[in-house]
Amino acid sequence: METNENFLLNLSILYRNIMKYFDHVLxxxxxxxxxxxxxxxxxxxxxxxxxxxxRVCEVDKGTTTKSINRLIDQGYxxxxxxEHDRRSKRLYTTKEANVVMNAIYxxxxxxxxxxFRRIHSYFHDRRRTLWILMHLMK
Numbered sequence: 077m078e079t080n081e082n083f084l085l086n087l088s089i090l091y092r093n094i095m096k097y098f099d100h101v102l103x104x105x106x107x108x109x110x111x112x113x114x115x116x117x118x119x120x121x122x123x124x125x126x127x128x129x130x131r132v133c134e135v136d137k138g139t140t141t142k143s144i145n146r147l148i149d150q151g152y153x154x155x156x157x158x159e160h161d162r163r164s165k166r167l168y169t170t171k172e173a174n175v176v177m178n179a180i181y182x183x184x185x186x187x188x189x190x191x192f193r194r195i196h197s198y199f200h201d202r203r204r205t206l207w208i209l210m211h212l213m214k
Contacts, residue, residue: 094109095109095110096109097183098112098180098183101179101183102176102179102180105175105176105179106150107147107150107152107176110143111143111146111147112180113133114129114133114140114143114144114147115147115152115153115169115173115176115177115180116177116180117129117132117133118144118147118153118167118168118169119169119173119177122167122168122169123166123167123168124166124167125158125164125165125166125167126140126141126144126165126167127164129144129167144167147173150172151170151172152169152170152172152173152176153167153168153169153170153173154167154168154169154170155167155168156168
């Protein structure tokens with residue numbers, strides 16, 4: 077196997093393990109790893125629209141709608157009509173989402189599982205470089 081293939085395989089394994097870990101940590105909140113990107117984006121961009129979420133998260137409109145509607149049904153997100161455009165709704169996290177977001181951010185910050193902890197410590201000083209490289213691979 078070429079080095080490039082090993083890198084992609086290892087990256088895929090890392091991603092799957094991180095998502096499994098988040099599924100485990102967030103199970104008590106009835107949220108899956110697939111909803112993290114949506115909830116985090118809305119939390120960090122209060123008042124955004126579904127179109128904003130779709131564009132930034134690089135998913136299709138159907139996936140965005142389904143995930144956000146589930147978060148609304150669970151009481152983690154609320155949608156309010158836009159004051160200037162009645163066709164558009166603005167998204168906001170609720171107080172209930174604060175507990176979930178704290179758990180998510182704690183996982184991000186602590187690197188709470190062993191594989192991520194090793195990567196976290198290795199890349200601690202190289203975070204900016206890694207971030208740039210990840211965006212270049214998009």
